[in-house]
Amino acid sequence: METDEIMRANGDVFMHRLKELTDEEKQLLESQNSRIIPYGKAQKLEKEAKKHWDLFYKRNETKFFRDRHWTTREFQELINFDSDVEISFLELGCGVGNMIFPLVKEGFTNFYFYACDFSPRAVEFVKANKLFDANRMKAFCADLTTDDLFDNIEEGTVDIASLIFVLSAIHPTAWSQVAEVAYRAIKPGGVLLFRDYGRYDMAQLRFKPGRKIADNFYMRHDGTRSYYFTEEELSNLFEKAGFEILMNTYVLRRTKAFRVNKVMRKNYSERKHEGVERDLAALEDKVATLDGEAARLAAIHADHAPAIHSKRDEITQAWQRLVQKAQERRTELESSYALHRFLADYRDLISWMSDIRALIAADDLAKDVPGAEALLERHQEHKLLERRAALLEKSSQRRALLEDAYKYQQFERDCDETKGWINEKLKFATDDSYLDPTNLNGKVQKHGNFEQELQANKPRVDEINALGSKLLEQEHFARRK
Incomplete structure (x- = not known):
């Protein structure tokens, strides 16, 4: 039976269809409608969004979110650059640096990192990290629903930007502004890496009555908010902002959480290796035609036959070298991918085991x-x-x-x-x-x-x-x- 599911080596499943709900899950979603957050309280949450995130980081410091060691495995765009090429990377909604610092540890020495966040306290945690290097990093506060990002960075200068688990915390009426800001920051040929909560994620199903603000939009216990997306919503949003979608799928993690994964680019100013291989396949027929034409001309112009054969042999040898180089490049890329995937899985496992031990050994109970x-x-x-x-x-x-x-x-x-x-x-x-x-x-x-x-x-x-x-x-x- 045909399926749109693709399973990665780590057990993650990539698909293009929504999760199918059980009857019990449908009842859970329906029960959320029994008590909706009043309009006045929802407006207050919007006005006090920065305060709630600042309190979140005051309470949890750098201990809540795990470092995102999986990004190089999930987003190949991060490792498809030569190490001697300078890359400008912008993390939109950096939190405490859970994405940029793992990249620093992995040796992305050719990257210059920009990190911005809504919360001043989060930015201070980034600057206080022992891996923070002012010579190759800049951390600053920015509200993505306004234009103040460009007080710290020039438009059209970023090679790669990330927007990971950020858009869901922003009110839906401001999404188009956020997408536009991201588009303006990225240079032609640049890439936006996106991941966020997908529709019917486990976290969405667990919300109790009194937490729902609007359809698929909820308030957490600490006053922060979360939205749960579909593929179609995100495609419409980012295409309208000017992006070209390279990949857009749901990701079913081993923990059964439903995510939306997207990679977007402004245009194809730089082709990936697959594009080079497609070009080579198209040129192969032309090389064969040229070889036949050389034989025909040599027969007609016998006095120039040695020169014609020499040129033909030169082209044939150059073509063979090019094909060999392309094959070697493919092998190197596959080997590099396998290595990075292994290292990322290793780090994920070690990090998870450490988190489990720390969680179980903790003596603290709740105070409210x-x-x-x-x-x-x-x-x-x-x-x-x-x-x-x-x-x-x-x-x-x-x-x-x-x-x-x-x-x-x-x-x-x-x-x-x-x-x-x-x-x-x-x-x-x-x-x-x-x-x-x-x-x-x-x-x-x-x-x-x-x-x-x-x-x-x-x-x-x-x-x-x-x-x-x-x-x-x-x-x-x-x-x-």
């Missing part, structure tokens, strides 16, 4: 509901990858502690919210305006509404009491609080 949710999510993602019995045992213990902490933080939050509601209603209950005989009908109606609200919230109070009793019965670690 968002923190508990974040730890649970991160822990669950790692748990899906575990294969060794020792790690599984420690992971189960860690998860039990986190779930207990999450239940406790939920209980604390619900208690605080209910206490606030009770105090508010207590003011109404102790109001002595009933002594005033005016407008008694209105007061009776208002009191009736008050009693209905009390009755409607009684199950909520009962649930909190039941949860508290259950935590005590289970001898929860926070029972003495």
Whole structure:
């Protein structure tokens, strides 16, 4: 049976169709519509986007995102340059440098790196990194929804730009501006490398009611936002900005996360090796025709036959050398790709094992509901990858502690919210305006509404009491609080 799926050596699957949802997953998505974030709160999130990202980096520093050692494996455009050619690289939305510093470690000495981010705190972390070299790097703040990027970099000067897990955090109304800014930064023949969340990613399915801002657009627990794309949306967006799409696929990672991978270029001013091979194949017939023409002319002009044969032999030898060089180049590229893929897989595995050990050895639990949710999510993602019995045992213990902490933080939050509601209603209950005989009908109606609200919230109070009793019965670690 024909399929559009391509599996890489590391287990990643590249495809051009959306993930098929199970009935349970469809129900999860439908349940998100039961409580949508109000328009006013959504507007506030947009206004305070920079603040939320700055707080994110203040809380997590450089520990949240893993270094992207996979970029040279996924984006061959990074290694399709000769080492003596100077390359200008721009990371749009650099975070704490999770892409540029792995490239530095891999020895991209011919690259000059520009790194910009919305968050001033993230940029400071980049500059504080021990690998930061002011002679070959420039880090600065820039809002991609405006033109202030070009206060620090000239238009049309970048060979390669990256926009990786950035666009999803930006409001959809600003995407066209971001795509335009990226296009203006890249020189003719330059490339934009893109990766972001794909539609129906696991993270999208896990959102609970009260997190959805609009279709496929959500608020995380820390106030940052995330959108989940389709191929068509991105193709339309970037083609409208002037890009030519070289590759656009969904990527199903081994962790079952759904991503969208894209490589875009302004035009083909520089052909890749495949283009050279196509040109050689087209020229082969011309060389054969020229050989026949030389034989015909030698027969007609016998006195010039030696010179004609000499020229023909010269062309034939040059052609054979060219074909041999092309074959050698192909072999070198394939060998280089295999080496980089092996090294990238090796680094990914070592990095993953280190992260797992650090996660399981950590003693910290959450101090609030968002923190508990974040730890649970991160822990669950790692748990899906575990294969060794020792790690599984420690992971189960860690998860039990986190779930207990999450239940406790939920209980604390619900208690605080209910206490606030009770105090508010207590003011109404102790109001002595009933002594005033005016407008008694209105007061009776208002009191009736008050009693209905009390009755409607009684199950909520009962649930909190039941949860508290259950935590005590289970001898929860926070029972003495």
